[in-house]
Amino acid sequence: MISNVAPNSADLPIDPDFDDEIVTDFAPAGTDLSPITLELSPAVCGQRLDKVVASMVPQFSRSRIQLWFEGGHVKVxxxxxxxxxxxxxxxxxxxxxxxxxxxxxxxxxxxxxDIVHEDDDILVINKPAGLVVHPGAGNWSGTMLNGLLHRWPQLANVPRAGIVHRLDKxxxxxxxVGKTLAAQTDLVRQLQARTVKRxxxxxxxxxxxxxxxxxxPMGRHPRERVKMAVSTSLNAKPxxxxxxxxxxxxxxxxxxxxxxCRLETGRTHQIRVHMQSIGFGLVGDAVYGKTHLAPAFHRQALHARRLGLTHPSTGEHCEWVIPLAADFAELLESAGIEQPEAV
Incomplete structure (x- = not known):
């Protein structure tokens, strides 16, 4: 029998390099912090103790081991x-x-x-400006992920507590958010297949x-590594x-x-970088915009207002549209612009 049915997105492999906003770097299980006892052998005689210890517990970084020495947590x-x-x-x-x-x-x-939709498989959340999506350098607590785990403890069994894509702080x-591993995997693959409407x-x-x-194409800024930029580098991504x-x-x-703006891809800071690259930077963007214009608004004027996807369980097309955030709405009023109707 010959079938012309399109392949299910859940059957496609995950490509971790496809899209920077897709969360595919799923966290491993927690590290064991039980006490460790090491019996040194004559073979290490004459070597620095920190190097000997680091070689015997390679699961920990040298910088971390050094902090334990300084804190008195390594004893001979x-x-x-x-x-x-x-x-x-x-x-x-x-x-x-x-x-x-x-x-x-x-x-x-x-x-x-702010929960816009919830069922057995997915959550749709209206993230406020100022909330970090998941923990990282400088933001190890107070994130959306921490809030998800508090309200839905079962998400501890799903990588990244079900988060599948990012929004800037x-x-x-x-x-x-996928509430099950199957739903999360399906959503990631929909994003990779570019069938999610953002x-x-x-x-x-x-x-x-x-x-x-x-x-x-975009890649890391050649001089300021915390920024992204339009790039002709061989490492740049579409x-x-x-x-x-x-x-x-x-x-x-x-x-x-x-x-x-409608995204076909979802590179880190894509809209901010792309609009700036053609001479129309976002109002309030202190990273990519002109310094003297940054005080016009306390954040980049960017709001994800529409999300459309195929439900991982039912296969139905779902779509949600939300109003502008209050601060953005006030900004438009100051500019003499009416809010667009949700259609």
Whole structure:
């Protein structure tokens, strides 16, 4: 029998390099922090103690082991030791591993979440500006992930507590979460297949064309590694943004435009970088915009207002549209622009 049915997205392999906003770096199980006892052999005689210990417990980084030495958590024959001490090869070393911030990042916390939709398989959340999606350097607590684990403890059994894609901390709007491993996997593969509809509203400086497609690969900024940039590097990844100008107004006598952006790919900071690359940076964008214009708004004026996808369990097409965040709505009013109707 020959079938012409399109392959199910859940049957496609996960490609971790496909899209920067898709969360495929699923976290492994927690590290064992039980006390460790090491019996040194004559073979290590004359070596620095910290190097000997690091070679015997490779599951921990050298910098972390050094902190344990400094904190008195590494002992030789029952006495606190220093990393620079010399090993003689007949000692007993005991280590009391200490948790690093990332080890306790998956702690449930009572964080208020605006739930737009919930069923047995998925959650759709209206993320406010200022909320970090999941723990990372500098933000090991107080994230959406911590809030998910508090409200739905069963999500501890799903990688990243079911999160499948990211929004920047200061971007507001819709996100979907898989409540089961099967749902999460299906959603990730839908994102990879570019069948998830993600539509954003952005307020930009200037007056761009009525509509256009920005097809410009992106990669790390060559000098400022915390930023992204349009790039011709061989390591750059495809990035495609479709935009349409909906209305125009003015802030501080400078022209601004409300644009609707539809993502075909989802690179980190894609809309912010793409709009800046054609000369129309986002209002309030302190990272990619012009410094003297940053005070016009306290965050980048970007809101994920529409999300459409195929339900992982029922196969039905689902779509959600939400109003602008209150601060964004006030910004539009200041610019003399009416909020667009949800259609």
């Amino acid at each position: 024959d029952g006495k606190p030791a220093r990393g620079k001490d010399t090993a003689y090869g007949d000692e007993t070393v005991t280590i009391e591993p200490q948790a690093a911030p990332e080890d306790t990042a998956y702690t449930p916390e009572p964080i208020e979440l 200061d971007t507001s709007g819709l996100m979907v 539509e954003y509203l952005a307020l930009v400086w200037g007056t761009p064309h009525l509509s256009a497609t920005i097809d410009s 990035a495609i943004t479709h935009y349409e100008r909906l209305a125009s107004g003015a802030l501080d006598r400078r022209p601004v435009s409300l644009v609707q």
